[in-house]
Amino acid sequence: MNTDSTPLPERVRPRVLDDVIGQRKLIGPSGALRRAVESGRLPSMILWGPPGVGKTTLALLLAEAVKRPFIALSAINSGVKEIREVLSRPGGLFSPVVFIDEIHRFNKSQQDALLGAVEKGQITLIGATTENPSFEVNSALLSRCQVYVLEGLNREELIQLIDRAIAQDTFLQSKRITVESYDALLRLSGGDGRKLLNLLELVASAHVSADPLIITDEGVTAVAQQNIARYDKSGEQHYDIISAFIKSLRGSDPNAALYWMARMIVAGEDPVFIARRMLIMASEDIGNANPTAMIMASEAVQAIRSIGMPEGRIILSQVAVYLATSPKSNASYVAIDEAIALAEQTAHLPVPLHLRNAPTKLMKEIGYGKEYQYAHGYEGNFALQNFLPDELKGRRLYDPGHNAREAEIRRSLQKWWGDWYGY
Incomplete structure (x- = not known):
C-alpha cells in the first residue's frame, strides 16, 4: 500500500528541463524555449496542447531556469480578485512568472485584468490551455504573448514515461513491476501523460499480493473498468x-x-x-x-x-x-456568399424606381412603382423585367447544382431567364 498521498505524476515530475519527456522542438538544443532560457529573457506566453503533455511542468521549470519567482493560479477557482492580489504584491528584484492553468476559462474581464501587468513587464504570464487560443484568449492579451504549440506524446515517449516512473518511484519499486504489455495503459489513458501515471499507480495499488506485479492488458482493463473517451466538449x-x-x-x-x-x-x-x-x-x-x-x-x-x-x-x-446518402449541392451556400460580397461592393446602388414602394401620392407622381409588372397578372405568373439595380442587370448569382432536383430548377430558370442571366 502506498502511504504517500502525493499523486504519482507529482512524485516523478521532472526537476530540470533536460528531464522533460517530449517537446524536443521547443526545449531541445535549438528549441525556442531553450533559447529564451539561455538568453535570460522569458516572454509572456500561451502553452497550447492536449491534456497531460507537461504544460504545468514546463512553466515551473522555465521559471526556475531563469531564477524567477513562480506563482500558480487556476482559472477554475481564481477570479479578478485573486489576480489583483497577485499583482499587488511587492515586486522583488525580478518580476514573477504567473502561471494560469486553463486560461481559456477566464472571461474577458479576467483576461483584461492581466493586460497592464503583462504590457509593463510587471509579470511574465504563462497561460496553459487545451483550446485554440485564437478562439478563447482575447486578441489584446494574445497579441502580448507568444503562442507555443505542445505536441501530444507519442507511443515511445509514453512508454519512456512509464519506465522512468517504475525506475524512480519508491512505491512502484516495491511492487517489483514487470510490464508484459503497455497497450491497455496507453489506450485507456488516451495519450494523456498525467492520466497514464495515475492509471499506473491505480494498477500498482490494486496489487496486494507479495508476488511481483506483472502488468498485462487484461489486468489493467479490469482495474480501470472502462475506457474513458478522450474528448473535451469545449476544447x-x-x-x-x-x-x-x-x-x-x-x-x-x-x-x-x-x-x-x-x-x-x-x-x-x-x-x-x-x-x-x-x-x-x-x-x-x-x-x-x-x-x-x-x-x-x-x-x-x-x-x-x-x-x-x-x-x-x-x-x-x-x-x-x-x-x-442524400444528393449534395452547395449552390445556395455559394450564391449567398457571392451575393453578400457583391452587396458590400455595391451598397451605393439605388433601388430601381419600378421596384420601390409607393405609399404616398407624391411618391407615385415621381415614378415610384411605375412600370412594375405584377407577375400574377401575366401568363404563367411570370413577367420578364429587371429586378436588380441597372448597373447589375443580368448578374447571375445562383447556379443550380448538378442533381435531379436542381435540374428541374435549371429548366425553369432557362424558360424564364435563359437569355437574361445566361442559364
Whole structure:
C-alpha cells in the first residue's frame, strides 16, 4: 500500500528541463524555449496542447531556469480578485512568472485584468490551455504573448514515461513491476501523460499480493473498468470531431458519419448541438438537391429536445444516414456568399424606381412603382423585367447544382431567364 498521498505524476515530475519527456522542438538544443532560457529573457506566453503533455511542468521549470519567482493560479477557482492580489504584491528584484492553468476559462474581464501587468513587464504570464487560443484568449492579451504549440506524446515517449516512473518511484519499486504489455495503459489513458501515471499507480495499488506485479492488458482493463473517451466538449477535440462528422456527411459516407457521431455521444456531447449542426449541413451541403433534408434535420432538433437521450440516439442516427446518402449541392451556400460580397461592393446602388414602394401620392407622381409588372397578372405568373439595380442587370448569382432536383430548377430558370442571366 502506498502511504504517500502525493499523486504519482507529482512524485516523478521532472526537476530540470533536460528531464522533460517530449517537446524536443521547443526545449531541445535549438528549441525556442531553450533559447529564451539561455538568453535570460522569458516572454509572456500561451502553452497550447492536449491534456497531460507537461504544460504545468514546463512553466515551473522555465521559471526556475531563469531564477524567477513562480506563482500558480487556476482559472477554475481564481477570479479578478485573486489576480489583483497577485499583482499587488511587492515586486522583488525580478518580476514573477504567473502561471494560469486553463486560461481559456477566464472571461474577458479576467483576461483584461492581466493586460497592464503583462504590457509593463510587471509579470511574465504563462497561460496553459487545451483550446485554440485564437478562439478563447482575447486578441489584446494574445497579441502580448507568444503562442507555443505542445505536441501530444507519442507511443515511445509514453512508454519512456512509464519506465522512468517504475525506475524512480519508491512505491512502484516495491511492487517489483514487470510490464508484459503497455497497450491497455496507453489506450485507456488516451495519450494523456498525467492520466497514464495515475492509471499506473491505480494498477500498482490494486496489487496486494507479495508476488511481483506483472502488468498485462487484461489486468489493467479490469482495474480501470472502462475506457474513458478522450474528448473535451469545449476544447479542440470538440471542434475536430464535429468537423470530421460534418465532412463525412458531406462526403456521403454514412459509416464514418455514424462513427464520429458515436464518439460524441459516448463522450457526453450535447445531442442538441449535434442535431443543430446537421441542420446547418442540410442547408449548406444538400440544399435544394433534396429540400426534405432540411425538414428532417429541423425535426430532429425538436425531437431531441422533446425526448432527450438515450432514445435520441436513434433519431440522430436516422437523420445522419439520411443526410449522408442524400444528393449534395452547395449552390445556395455559394450564391449567398457571392451575393453578400457583391452587396458590400455595391451598397451605393439605388433601388430601381419600378421596384420601390409607393405609399404616398407624391411618391407615385415621381415614378415610384411605375412600370412594375405584377407577375400574377401575366401568363404563367411570370413577367420578364429587371429586378436588380441597372448597373447589375443580368448578374447571375445562383447556379443550380448538378442533381435531379436542381435540374428541374435549371429548366425553369432557362424558360424564364435563359437569355437574361445566361442559364
